[in-house]
Amino acid sequence: DIQLTQSPSSLSASIGDRVSITCRASQSISAYVNWYQQKAGKAPQLLIYAAYTLQSGVPSRFSGSGAGTDFTLTISSLQPEDFATYYCQQSHSTPLTFGGGTKVEI
């Protein structure tokens, strides 16, 4: 199985900050990484697929980068509604797996 390691597991930030979350895969997965946002008590929502393609309706302050084993989700200017937990997911091969999550807090 492909393991995904996210870092940090949590971070504190302020409105307007630039925030980066990393996801490292246990083997090369090309660009087969997707990112999700989950708010408390809600289902995850797709933010970015195929490493850097923004899902329709997602604000442009979100961006994704990387290939191979190292990937990054960046929020260019943190907004109040962005405080949530973020997950990466690999879609290279089954079993489809997720990272452990990064909680973004004030």
Added chain:
Amino acid sequence: QVQLQQSGPGLVKPSQTLSLTCAISGDSVSSTSAAWTWIRQSPSRGLEWLGRTYYRSRWYNDYAVSVKSRLTITPDTSKNQFSLHLNSVTAEDTAVYYCVRVSGYNWFDPWGQGTLVTVSS
């Protein structure tokens, strides 16, 4: 706009079968460009992909090794829905269960609302 509506009990006794259903609107369970999957989330296991069903001239299923011997995912074309049946449950199966559409190259969107299932006597 695709929407998924989950239904099923929130409490299951140990050793019994956990059954959940996901009704699809805005797409077809028989779509040849999508798959239909169940994912669960618990504090101990995080987000865990359980398995999927999809139609490509015939029906296919994939299951995670951790639940393969206990899990069945079945499509119902007459009702445009799919179901999860997990037998011989234990407290380890307590989690929030989500039904999700698999799009493109295996990304998950949209998600159902989630069902908290507790395994307890």
